[in-house]
Amino acid sequence: xxxxxxxxxxxxxxxxxxxxxxxxxxxxxxxxxxxxxxxxxxxxxxxxxxxxxxxxxxxxxxxxxxxxxxxxxxxxxxxxxxxxxxxxxxxxxxxxxxxxxxxxxxxxxxxxxxxxxxxxxxxxxxxxxxxxxxxxxxxxxxxxxxxxxxxxxxxxxxxxxxxxxxxxxxxxxxxxxxxxxxxxxxxxxxxxxxxxxxxxxxxxxxxxxxxxxxxxxxxxxxxxxxxxxxxxxxxxxxxxxxxxxxxxxxxxxxxxxxxxxxxxxxxxxxxxxxxxxxxxxxxxxxxxxxxxxxxxxxxxxxxxxxxxxxxxxxxxxxxxxxxxxxxxxxxxxxxxxxxxxxxxxxxxxxxxxxxxxxxxxxxxxxxxxxxxxxxxxxxxxxxxxxxxxxxxxxxxxxxxxxxxxxxxxxxxxxxxxxxxxxxxxxxxxxxxxxxxxxxxxxxxxxxxxxxxxxxxxxxxxxxxxxxxxx
Amino acid sequence: xxxxxxxxxxxxxxxxxxxxxxxxxxxxxxxxxxxxxxxxxxxxxxxxxxxxxxxxxxxxxxxxxxxxxxxxxxxxxxxxxxxxxxxxxxxxxxxxxxxxxxxxxxxxxxxxxxxxxxxxxxxxxxxxxxxxxxxxxxxxxxxxxxxxxxxxxxxxxxxxxxxxxxxxxxxxxxxxxxxxxxxxxxxxxxxxxxxxxxxxxxxxxxxxxxxxxxxxxxxxxxxxxxxxxxxxxxxxxxxxxxxxxxxxxxxxxxxxxxxxxxxxxxxxxxxxxxxxxxxxxxxxxxxxxxxxxxxxxxxxxxxxxxxxxxxxxxxxxxxxxxxxxxxxxxxxxxxxxxxxxxxxxxxxxxxxxxxxxxxxxxxxxxxxxxxxxxxxxxxxxxxxxxxxxxxxxxxxxxxxxxxxxxxxxxxxxxxxxxxxxxxxxxxxxxxxxxxxxxxxxxxxxxxxxxxxxxxxxxxxxxxxxxxxxxxxx
Numbered sequence: 001x002x003x004x005x006x007x008x009x010x011x012x013x014x015x016x017x018x019x020x021x022x023x024x025x026x027x028x029x030x031x032x033x034x035x036x037x038x039x040x041x042x043x044x045x046x047x048x049x050x051x052x053x054x055x056x057x058x059x060x061x062x063x064x065x066x067x068x069x070x071x072x073x074x075x076x077x078x079x080x081x082x083x084x085x086x087x088x089x090x091x092x093x094x095x096x097x098x099x100x101x102x103x104x105x106x107x108x109x110x111x112x113x114x115x116x117x118x119x120x121x122x123x124x125x126x127x128x129x130x131x132x133x134x135x136x137x138x139x140x141x142x143x144x145x146x147x148x149x150x151x152x153x154x155x156x157x158x159x160x161x162x163x164x165x166x167x168x169x170x171x172x173x174x175x176x177x178x179x180x181x182x183x184x185x186x187x188x189x190x191x192x193x194x195x196x197x198x199x200x201x202x203x204x205x206x207x208x209x210x211x212x213x214x215x216x217x218x219x220x221x222x223x224x225x226x227x228x229x230x231x232x233x234x235x236x237x238x239x240x241x242x243x244x245x246x247x248x249x250x251x252x253x254x255x256x257x258x259x260x261x262x263x264x265x266x267x268x269x270x271x272x273x274x275x276x277x278x279x280x281x282x283x284x285x286x287x288x289x290x291x292x293x294x295x296x297x298x299x300x301x302x303x304x305x306x307x308x309x310x311x312x313x314x315x316x317x318x319x320x321x322x323x324x325x326x327x328x329x330x331x332x333x334x335x336x337x338x339x340x341x342x343x344x345x346x347x348x349x350x351x352x353x354x355x356x357x358x359x360x361x362x363x364x365x366x367x368x369x370x371x372x373x374x375x376x377x378x379x380x381x382x383x384x385x386x387x388x389x390x391x392x393x394x395x396x397x398x399x400x401x402x403x404x405x406x407x408x409x410x411x412x413x414x415x416x417x418x419x420x421x422x423x424x425x426x427x428x429x430x431x432x433x434x435x436x437x438x439x440x441x442x443x444x445x446x447x448x449x450x451x452x453x454x455x456x457x458x459x460x461x462x463x464x465x466x467x468x469x470x
Numbered sequence: 471x472x473x474x475x476x477x478x479x480x481x482x483x484x485x486x487x488x489x490x491x492x493x494x495x496x497x498x499x500x501x502x503x504x505x506x507x508x509x510x511x512x513x514x515x516x517x518x519x520x521x522x523x524x525x526x527x528x529x530x531x532x533x534x535x536x537x538x539x540x541x542x543x544x545x546x547x548x549x550x551x552x553x554x555x556x557x558x559x560x561x562x563x564x565x566x567x568x569x570x571x572x573x574x575x576x577x578x579x580x581x582x583x584x585x586x587x588x589x590x591x592x593x594x595x596x597x598x599x600x601x602x603x604x605x606x607x608x609x610x611x612x613x614x615x616x617x618x619x620x621x622x623x624x625x626x627x628x629x630x631x632x633x634x635x636x637x638x639x640x641x642x643x644x645x646x647x648x649x650x651x652x653x654x655x656x657x658x659x660x661x662x663x664x665x666x667x668x669x670x671x672x673x674x675x676x677x678x679x680x681x682x683x684x685x686x687x688x689x690x691x692x693x694x695x696x697x698x699x700x701x702x703x704x705x706x707x708x709x710x711x712x713x714x715x716x717x718x719x720x721x722x723x724x725x726x727x728x729x730x731x732x733x734x735x736x737x738x739x740x741x742x743x744x745x746x747x748x749x750x751x752x753x754x755x756x757x758x759x760x761x762x763x764x765x766x767x768x769x770x771x772x773x774x775x776x777x778x779x780x781x782x783x784x785x786x787x788x789x790x791x792x793x794x795x796x797x798x799x800x801x802x803x804x805x806x807x808x809x810x811x812x813x814x815x816x817x818x819x820x821x822x823x824x825x826x827x828x829x830x831x832x833x834x835x836x837x838x839x840x841x842x843x844x845x846x847x848x849x850x851x852x853x854x855x856x857x858x859x860x861x862x863x864x865x866x867x868x869x870x871x872x873x874x875x876x877x878x879x880x881x882x883x884x885x886x887x888x889x890x891x892x893x894x895x896x897x898x899x900x901x902x903x904x905x906x907x908x909x910x911x912x913x914x915x916x917x918x919x920x921x922x923x924x925x926x927x928x929x930x931x932x933x934x935x936x937x938x939x940x941x942x943x
Binding site: 045046131196201202205221 | 518521598600601603668669672674675691692693695
């Protein structure tokens with residue numbers, strides 16, 4: 001049963017109150033009806049309240065927009081998702097392994113299965129658009145996490161490479177092309193690429209939980225603009241995003257276009273929603289092209305989250321329900337409120353934001369294979385036995401390459417939490433781990449020293465062969 | 471001098487009674503005298519969101535930035551890092567002009583007193599942002615000429631200040647937006663000032679407003695700022711009136727900020743207020759370094775104005791009255807409102823009237839003034855109409871980018887409109903609809919048009935708005 005607009009508003013009010021976040025804005029498409037709701041304060045410095053048209057940084061949801069754009073090039077025959085990247089951008093080497101780099105395709109970028117260890121890497125770069133090129137030398141030295149085409153591990157930098165391919169074949173930037181091929185055909189008025197445009201209208205700013213249940217406004221509005229393609233520049237509204245999502249539900253047709261105006265062909269829209277690579281947890285979740293998918297009992301939902309300094313955005317479509325949802329919470333701890341929202345709105349599973357089910361703790365599982373140090377370019381994961389003998393202690397140590405992350409209150413914090421086994425290859429945190437919600441760690445590639453890979457926060461890290469510090 | 475309560479009342483009265491008629495969407499003014507300060511805000515800071523203008527609302531400083539940049543540059547001169555009379559090229563490696571000899575003749579001093587003559591006034595490339603933005607301006611200069619031999623005349627210089635900004639960048643190793651924070655905002659205690667535009671989101675910031683030419687309604691500006699490439703000239707800084715009070719007080723005290731920090735030596739503070747070039751025209755007062763030195767109400771007011779897309783700022787100090795005045799307004803009547811507020815403050819502070827800088831005597835337009843004048847992309851056509859003079863400004867954009875900027879800067883005022891002028895003295899013309907009192911204010915004076923004669927190699931022309939337009943036909 002759909003939530004009526006007033007029910008949606010009540011739910012949003014309840015969620016904001018329950019989680020103590022500054023505010024939230026939501027738009028839903030259910031039962032053929034659009035509803036929006038807004039609650040709380042959009043800017044803790046000025047006190048401006050959230051309104052239905054408050055703009056916000058959409059973060060990584062950008063990847064679904066960029067995928068949509070890439071598919072228009074596939075349709076016109078100028079881009080083949082399965083040709084090697086080097087066919088379009090011969091000078092780009094994605095990853096230190098030259099032979100592997102020559103086999104990588106745009107599909108590997110769009111479904112995060114390229115296996116290159118670069119996710120979350122920031123380079124001291126110029127602003128967009130020139131700054132994108134500043135990433136090239138660094139990514140040519142990136143180590144390998146996995147062979148390509150095997151499993152998905154979230155990789156932001158793959159999208160920077162995708163934009164470079166787009167630039168080489170079109171001579172234009174992603175911002176310009178998206179404006180022309182997606183934003184204008186959809187008639188969107190409040191989706192913009194720079195703070196200088198966004199400031200003309202109501203715009204939210206992020207916040208971070210501080211002491212005593214309060215939130216502090218973010219000291220910095222956005223992440224570096226060179227990361228435009230992975231998702232740091234687009235400011236949009238829930239209404240604009242909902243129109244974009246409805247286009248996807250309509251398999252590419254412009255919604256309310258009164259005819260057959262299209263952004264994408266039906267085949268392209270469907271291709272984006274066809275699973276192309278699973279994540280390490282198994283076939284029930286992974287990626288289509290751009291879209292994350294979750295599957296349960298034959299039902300699939302497609303979604304993406306978006307992070308910004310002190311903000312969490314979210315977008316979801318459930319084709320089985322003709323349902324779409326666009327939301328934003330202006331707190332770094334925004335995932336639990338968004339999980340509650342999805343629970344309230346989505347009539348049946350799977351909910352991509354459902355916290356891991358702790359279920360039965362497996363006391364028979366040997367902890368030894370989990371223990372040790374794992375690493376990816378921007379994070380080290382250290383797992384040691386818990387001092388009180390109950391499960392393990394997980395330490396997540398950020399390894400920022402430059403200080404761009406250090407501006408934010410939580411970005412260089414070491415996170416530590418207890419975790420217990422719920423399966424031979426799975427640990428689940430006890431109590432809040434990431435951004436206020438529980439998290440699962442999945443292990444794979446058993447070896448003589450233990451598991452070689454750990455997967456958490458949608459990202460793989462590989463064992464480094466050093467014993468963890470005790 | 472009357473007390474600040476009377477001054478506050480007068481400023482409030484101006485805002486409340488004149489805003490609607492002048493089509494001002496929002497405005498703020500502050501005056502600091504001795505240890506006290508009054509501030510009044512009015513109207514809307516953003517017509518799209520309804521946010522009210524408050525006294526702590528930030529706004530785009532525009533060209534008032536030029537006084538800040540001059541101050542920061544002189545700190546480098548004081549440290550011995552920069553020689554004011556050395557060629558600017560020594561400190562800006564990429565600087566050259568179409569005439570390399572002219573480029574070699576431009577000294578650092580000429581960058582900040584508008585005498586360098588570089589002919590690229592309205593240029594403001596937008597595509598490049600961040601650390602390379604200023605360079606994206608200077609890389610156009612090899613195509614640009616000069617309007618006169620450097621050092622010999624006066625023409626408002628955005629390029630000069632972009633180059634001064636580049637000197638700051640080269641000497642500090644920081645991009646302009648961070649260099650100005652380190653060399654100016656922090657020492658002066660300008661706590662809410664920022665050169666980093668994305669930070670404007672984090673607090674109350676005003677956006678411009680214009681009058682819709684068809685409906686007469688006030689609308690929010692379609693664009694917030696001009697390109698970052700013009701940062702040195704004033705396209706990026708966002709401040710509050712209290713930031714300007716701190717900056718002004720620093721100058722009044724001979725270089726010590728209200729927080730006690732020594733920002734600049736008294737010697738250099740005084741040098742900024744000492745004439746370095748005098749056009750000898752009422753619309754172009756003597757130029758110090760950075761400051762325009764306006765004679766007004768029996769005193770001299772070092773002053774600067776500023777423009778942003780659909781917003782205007784105004785900032786001056788009255789050293790003889792220990793006062794700082796700062797204002798900002800949006801909407802069709804934004805320049806006039808700034809003048810009204812400053813005139814009100816100057817009159818209250820000095821006890822004297824602000825009057826037109828000339829004795830207005832109706833004078834028929836001279837035949838020889840008819841013709842065409844041009845500087846960079848601005849072409850002015852002057853035609854006689856009986857005794858009156860009709861001036862039509864045409865903008866021939868340098869490129870698409872420039873065209874878009876012009877549209878954004880003064881929305882609703884882009885078609886070339888013939889404007890009638892009347893002769894008010896030999897060789898001096900004022901807008902026909904301006905009464906004498908309007909000519910007394912800082913912007914009002916700038917609007918006077920002078921016909922200037924040829925002098926050696928320099929052609930006859932018009933001088934208005936601090937700019938020289940040589941006669942081309």
